[in-house]
Amino acid sequence: MVEQLLINDDDYYVPDANQLVTEDDTPVDNFASEKQQRLLVGSLYSSLKNQIFLAAANVGVYHADEQPAIVPDIFLSLDVQAPENWWAKQNRCYMVWRFGKPPEVVIEIVSNQEGDELGKKLQIYEHMRASYYIVYDPNQQLGEKVLRVYELRGRRYFETSETWLEQVGLGITLWQGEFEGRQDTWLRWCYQDNTVLSTGDERAEQERQRAEQAEQRTQLLAQRLRAMGIDPDTL
Secondary structure, three states: OOOOEEEOOOOOEEEOHHHOOOOOOOOOOOHHHHHHHHHHHHHHHHHOOOOOEEEEOOOOEEOOOOOOOEOOOEEEEEOOOOOOOOOOHHHOOEEHHHHOOOOOEEEEEOOOOOOOOOOHHHHHHHHHOOOEEEEEOOOOOOOOOOEEEEEEEOOEEEEEOOOEEOOOOEEEEEEEEEEOOEEEEEEEEEOOOOOEOOOHHHHHHHHHHHHHHHHHHHHHHHHHHHHOOOOHHHO
């Protein structure tokens, strides 16, 4: 809770970061959610090398004076990055007034019926004006839908069946496969052609396969040259 206001050089009131609870060291999550969060954040940093953005899991977002932080499972904010001195009190969490904008995407992964993802959290993210709010409910705790996407239109969220997030140039998709030794259905970022953003391990494996295929082509060419009486080592 904010107890004190500071005035900056532009006479604009901003909350005093020293009065904010930037972390309380009390998160309790499950194996599946933790791994899903890591997949979503890690694949962004592995794949979007030339873009400036900030993505995080379980980091508090302060969006309004005298309101506690909300802690999305995942958020993505474009064209911003973590401050260099991220241990400073005012840099430890996402304060909308410091970054100048809310995150474009917030994601909640439903583990039970206690989080009020379709009630209070939706209202907070709507008031925050996050462009997209995504609710991933793999065990259908909140109803039949596994995936819900809300898009901000004007001042209100509207549920949409569109999984391509036009304003961020990325989509989301449910993907069946293996991540860190676990075969399951995963929520993943994707490009417009539905190709998923690769993790670091996947990119390394893709590079290994490309190198192996190149070596096989080289060996096949060498065999053909020898069959023609040509020594490939002399070329």
